[in-house]
Amino acid sequence: MAVATFGESVKRTEDPRLITGRGKYVDDVRLSGMAHIAFVRSQYGHARIKSIDTSAAVDSPGVIAVFTGADLQEELGGLPVGWMLPDLKQPAHPPLAFETVRYLGDAVAVVVADTAYQANDAAALVNVDYEILPAIVNAEDATKDGAPLLHEEAPNNIGFDWEVGGGDYGEAIKDPDVIVVKERIVNQRLIPNSMETRGVVADYDAGKGNITLYTSTQIPHLVKLLFSLVTGWPEQKVRVIAPDVGGGFGSKLYLYAEEVVAGIVARHVQRPVKWIESRSEAYVSTAHGRDHICDVEIAGKQDGEIVGIKVDLYANLGAYISTFAPLIPTYLFGLMLGGVYKMPNIECKVHGVFTNTTPVDAYRGAGRPEAAYLVERMVSRFAQEIGRDPIVVRRKNMLQAHKNGREVTTGVMYDSGDYKGNLNKALEIFDYRQFRADQRAARREGKLLGVGIAAYIEICGMAPSAVASSLGAGAGLWESSNVRLHPTGKATIYIGTSPHGQGHETTMAQLVSSELGIPVEDIEVLHGDTDMGQFGTGTFGSRSIAVGGAALFNSLQKVKAKTHRLASHLLEADPKFVTFNNGTFAVEDIADKTLSIQEVAGQAYAAANLPPGMEPGLEEVSFFDPQNFAWPNGTHLCVVEVDQDTGKVEVQRYVAVDDFGNVLNPMIVDGMTHGGVAQGIGQALSEAAVYTDDGQLLSGSLMDYALPSADMFPMMELDRTVSPSPSNPIGVKGAGEAGTIAASPAVMNAVIDAIAHLGVKHMDMPATSEKVWRAMQDAKEARRAERAAARSQRS
Amino acid sequence: MVTSNFDYFAPTSVDEATSLLSRYRGEAKVLAGGHSLIPMMKLRLAEPGVLVDIGGIDGLSYIKEEGGGVSIGSMTTYRELATSSVIQANYPLLADASARVADLQVRNRGTIGGSLAHSDPAGDIPAVILAIGGSVVARTRRSSRDINIDRFQVDLLTTALRDNEIITEIKLPALAAGTGTAYSKFHQPASHYAITGVAAVVTVSGGTCTDARVAVTGAGDKATRARRTERILKGKELTQAVIRRAASRAAAEVEDSLNEDIHASAEYRAHLTQVHAGYAIEQAAAAAG
Missing domain, CATH: 3.30.365.10 (Aldehyde oxidase/xanthine dehydrogenase, molybdopterin binding domain)
Structure with missing residues (x-):
């Protein structure tokens, strides 16, 4: 592969790995002493939990522990809301329900066992005594008087009322020439089907008190932040890794109950734990x-x-x-x-x-x-x-x-x-x-x-973070990038967004290649590990290239500026007369006075002959917040x-x-x-x-x-x-x-x-x-x- | 999606397999291709204590022409049926239906015997074999019997097979000269099972229909002969009008047991059954020459 240009159909560099089974997904994470967890989920749309009998599950082969929602209530906290609206009702959202289940699939208990099979067998033995309550599934009917109520704090089941507009519609249709056409239109509920279901491995380091979550997510940095806020776990002791992620379509864009539960359970049993969602489970437990x-x-x-x-x-x-x-x-x-x-x-x-x-x-x-x-x-x-x-x-x-x-x-x-x-x-x-x-x-x-x-x-x-914040966003929506050129002139970049199928490893490398003139195969694109780089918001809303790509572009401009200054110094030429094309610095009109960017990178690390005031090394960071x-x-x-x-x-x-x-x-x-x-x-x-x-x-x-x-x-x-x-x-x-x-x-x-x-x-x-x-x-x-x-x- | 615990046996002969079925009678299920049973086990809709996997028994997968008809080993896969020149030449509707069961992976594993024994109300093979006629050979440890296909499907997921019997062979009769066949299916968009499927085997002699067997799957609780449709066809010239009238009665036998689900109401199923009966009969009549 050669140097790539902007606008070129570079073949996806991740594909050979992904299509020959050499990707590394959450289920490929196998840690020493790892146990497995299975969730006990509500079979009803709406019911009160009268009691939970875990004794048969506890006695089942291979079972290490069984926890109910009540057991973990204090440690689990409640799942967060990341976007505020005026008068938004925010009923508590326990990761494990302990009083009432409110939808089919609501988790009520978790079983930890040596193998996934043992955990699932034991989960089937947990006996939950429910009092079945009337349920409501239609959003319009749910607002009518007398409809079953889900949350006391949300009368008529209304979570928010919101409006927007412009002009004056009511006035406009008073015109006798105006024809009004009305319809009732239903946009049906859909169930996301990413090829890889969700899954999480939680690895607790008892010595340091650290937790590492390997999770199939679109937002590793936000999972780190939200996990820390929900559980009170100090943020510097939380590491989140999104390895290869097999699709999401938006459904892996949240902090989920299973991520929180896995982290807390790992601390209890002092062993790494793994949960891999089955497809049937995904249909009820992953957001629609x-x-x-x-x-x-x-x-x-x-x-x-x-x-x-x-x-x-x-x-x-x-x-x-x-x-x-x-x-x-x-x-x-x-x-x-x-x-x-x-x-x-x-x-x-x-x-x-x-x-x-x-x-x-x-x-x-x-x-x-x-x-x-x-x-x-x-x-x-x-x-x-x-x-x-x-x-x-x-x-x-x-x-x-x-x-x-x-x-x-x-x-x-x-x-x-x-x-x-x-x-x-x-x-x-x-x-x-x-x-x-x-x-x-x-x-x-x-x-x-x-x-x-x-x-x-x-x-x-x-998004423009200030605008998003004024509309209710709970976090900034900028992106970051880190570009590091090694002494050999190869590059490692870290980006704040991580892909779940979009091909970031190719496109981001292509952008680096086209700006710096480094061949694509000399560029390693890192992503999805919160310990590797600074914060990033995530991959959603078609934003990775428009925000993350722009952040990367800005870092590359800084690298270009520094290497240009260093190259000019080394070439003993006025920077005004030093050009940079296709990875080569040259002095205008002097054919033999050139330096490759790789040579310049080497000199940045050798630091034997730097211009006055220039720091050694070659690493740049940018944060981009769009207007x-x-x-x-x-x-x-x-x-x-x-x-x-x-x-x-x-x-x-x-x-x-x-x-x-x-x-x-x-x-x-x-x-x-x-x-x-x-x-x-x-x-x-x-x-x-x-x-x-x-x-x-x-x-x-x-x-x-x-x-x-x-x-x-x-x-x-x-x-x-x-x-x-x-x-x-x-x-x-x-x-x-x-x-x-x-x-x-x-x-x-x-x-x-x-x-x-x-x-x-x-x-x-x-x-x-x-x-x-x-x-x-x-x-x-x-x-x-x-x-x-x-x-x-x-x- | 984890099955309950079960004991697993992999016999290498029919005798050994039938012995196991006798020993674990009531508890054991036979595992053939596994494409119906295993999904049910993973959903824990079926929790057999014992699985007898007959996939390791040699000699159950074959297609043989004998006595004018064709004998098919019970472990013959859909893929083998779809690509067999013997099946294509003698029973084109069986080759065609087999080629359109589910997807390639299922066709590579699923078997004719498994499909018949499972008797899914929307399975393709039961209707096709019903329309062809013939019999199912069922063996126990001690005996063997031929079950006429017309008496084989008993009810929803229920056949005349006893729980100590294994299907070893399906015997199909030679079709008379001047016989045409067709299978027409409207599939459910998710599972690709038949919402309705109609198999037609029609014999035409001197411009008149001398014999007709029409079977419907998907519409009711089991594959069923459309006998009223057959009666209308027999003895008549197969004009558009006759075919339309015959097809309009194709759902008559299943009228009281029409399936209804999120993919098709009973009314729509009955309509589709008529439509596809028309297609199948028309194609079969055309093939009959």
């Missing part, structure tokens, strides 16, 4: 995503001008407030309700509601997919209502292109974008006019084709065919034009888009978490939770526009979530388009075969009834 019930209306005029949107949202929080749960359905949702449109009037109310379900928090896109889905579904719904083409309506309302900041109705400042440019490029690739002709022809042959469009914008690059967020945007188009007989939906074509700002590694960005679109198609067509009214999970395994599979996707046609972001020095925006945000509205708009001629106007996700078939049946039935009524009127 989405779950919105929304009354929405969009208002506009017959000529296609949209004047506003109004949203009243019940956001399901689950049984407790997970670490970032207050942020997701509020700022990350409400601020995005203008989409890429002028949308002069916005009114949004959000009710966060407790229910007897697994806590809900960020899931790929986190708030923005829910917002984009509402906006894009309703813009198409409005176009259908006024009988105009959805493309025409979008174009009429789109914001003009801008390069440096545009304030929108919700008060935020979009950074840069050419929204119509995205649309035009996508239409050009797609050949929209031809499709409409094909669609008509196909319909005559009994084939139902539909096209769906989604023009989205989303908020990334979190604004970054705002990726784009237009996606999707074609589906609906089977007349069965209602089955097949995605036939998918075109995506995205503006991710400058793109460091196009191959990796394409891969993220593919994955994101796949996930969005999954939500649109098949995925759904389904609870019974008493809180049992019917979609409790991969046998019933329908993840999308490869046969559901066409080859995706990807292209880009580039509006560099002014929010960071490298002009990048972030690409991890965009596909998910755009795909579900694009697919659903296509499904509706395919059957709109029958009279279908809306359908909630997922568009399962039965739902589509039923919508067609109902629409045909309604038509028949209409015709019959018309006939009887005539006669």
Whole structure:
């Protein structure tokens, strides 16, 4: 491998390790004397714990100890809330429940044994005597008088009421020319399925009183901080290591009960302990995503001008407030309700509601997919209502292109974008006019084709810390980097964000390589160990490159400045005349006077001939806190065919034009888009978490939770526009979530388009075969009834 | 996802295996490919005290043409069925159904005998064998008997097999000249089991349907012959109208036991059964020439 450049599709350097089974995940951590733990979990949605009999478990082979919630109550503390809202209710969230269980899977006891099998066998022998309480799973119903109450401190189960807006929606719709279209839209609950489930190994050093947690997380530094705050364990004695992490999609972005319990239990039994989550366990104990019930209306005029949107949202929080749960359905949702449109009037109310379900928090896109889905579904719904083409309506309302900041109705400042440019490029690739002709022809042959469009914008690059703090963030959201050049000129860098599939080891090395002219294979990228480097916030919200990459870029500039000064000194030239290209310092117009950066690094350590005042060594640190967020945007188009007989939906074509700002590694960005679109198609067509009214999970395994599979996707046609972001020095925006945000509205708009001629106007996700078939049946039935009524009127 | 404790035996002969079943009668389960039993054990829905793994017994995996028909060893995998030229030539619907069971890993391990013995209400193989006809050879330590496939599936996850018996072979009859076959399935999006699957074996002679066997899986509590559908087809020319009318009765036998779950209501299942019965019969009729 040679020196890499910015914009080159460098192959992922981590892949040979990861795809040949030589990665090191939490389950690969095997420590001397390590014991295993298993959790006893509630089988009910809501119940009072009358008593727990652990005697049979204690006597079971290999068992070292059994702890109930009551046993550890004092040491475990309560799980934290990382984002404040005005009047947010924060009921205590014990890592092990000791009085009441509030959702299926709520942990009540933990068993420690020599092997994982013994721990699981013994866990099955723990006898919990429950008094079953009435449960509630629907967020809207939970707010009604008389609904089962989860927490005394949250009357009507309301965790928070929040609102945002701009303009005056109420005034705008008084105009007699304004048409208001209303829908009730449900954004169904999703269950994250990272390839590696969660897991933790806790290693207690009795001599020093230190604890090391190996955990499958997106936020090792925050886990360290939060673990320390919750348990009172001195922060300098806590080390958190995120080894290779096999996916997360947001679900590994919190401090979890199991991490706290493992640490405390390790101290009790004075042995390292390991817990690896099973997939069935993950379905109830790892945070879920989405779950919105929304009354929405969009208002506009017959000529296609949209004047506003109004949203009243019940956001399901689950049984407790997970670490970032207050942020997701509020700022990350409400601020995005203008989409890429002028949308002069916005009114949004959000009710966060407790229910007897697994806590809900960020899931790929986190708030923005829910917002984009509402906006894009309703813009198409409005176009259908006024009988105009959805493309025409979008174009009429789109914001003009801008390069440096545009304030929108919700008060935020979009950074840069050419929204119509995205649309035009996508239409050009797609050949929209031809499709409409094909669609008509196909319909005559009994084939139902539909096209769906989604023009989205989303908020990334979190975040300007002062802004985030004023909105409720419990921690700064900057990133850090440390660049160390060794005496041989090789480099080791430490970054504050650690990957769970994104390819940081490649892209960060690529950035170093392109700036310093060092070959990629000479650069070691370290991450995910809190003892190795200074604080970092974590990998989420498509922020690693926009914030962490920018921090790294700034460290590299410092390295360049120091090496430039040293090289000039060594070359005995005025720095003004010393150039630096491709790893080589040269003096202008003097061919033989050069030094490689490797030679300069060696001299920095030899320290035999440093300029006056220069310290030896070559290591630089930077902290980057952005001035604004970054705002990726784009237009996606999707074609589906609906089977007349069965209602089955097949995605036939998918075109995506995205503006991710400058793109460091196009191959990796394409891969993220593919994955994101796949996930969005999954939500649109098949995925759904389904609870019974008493809180049992019917979609409790991969046998019933329908993840999308490869046969559901066409080859995706990807292209880009580039509006560099002014929010960071490298002009990048972030690409991890965009596909998910755009795909579900694009697919659903296509499904509706395919059957709109029958009279279908809306359908909630997922568009399962039965739902589509039923919508067609109902629409045909309604038509028949209409015709019959018309006939009887005539006669 | 950890099973309960169990004792594990790996016999190397049918005699040894059946002896173990007699010795641990009531406690023991036979482990074939393991793709139905092991998931149930991991969820602790099944907690057998003894597992008798018949995977180490030589001579249970074969496809033989004999007496005009074909005999299939019970440990023959889906993959072997799907790729066998004998199966492809004689019972194309069995090859086709086997190729579409679950995923490659399951097809490499799952067996025809295991599928029949487990009798999953949404299994593909039970319906296909019902439509072909034939018998299941069941052996105990002392005896062997042939169970007619029409009497084999008894109820949900229940067959005519006794708990000391092992399926050693499936005997399929030769299909008459002019017979066409097809299997049409609508799969559940998560598990890829059949929400409904319809197997049709249709014989046409001189433009008239002389014999028809149609079986439905997924819709009810077990794979079931659609006898009313068969009666409509027999003796008639297989026009679009006849096929449509026959297909419309395909769910009749399972009307009272239609499954209903988060993936398909009873009403939708009945509808899909009719749709796929139409597809299967039409394809089988076309293949019959």
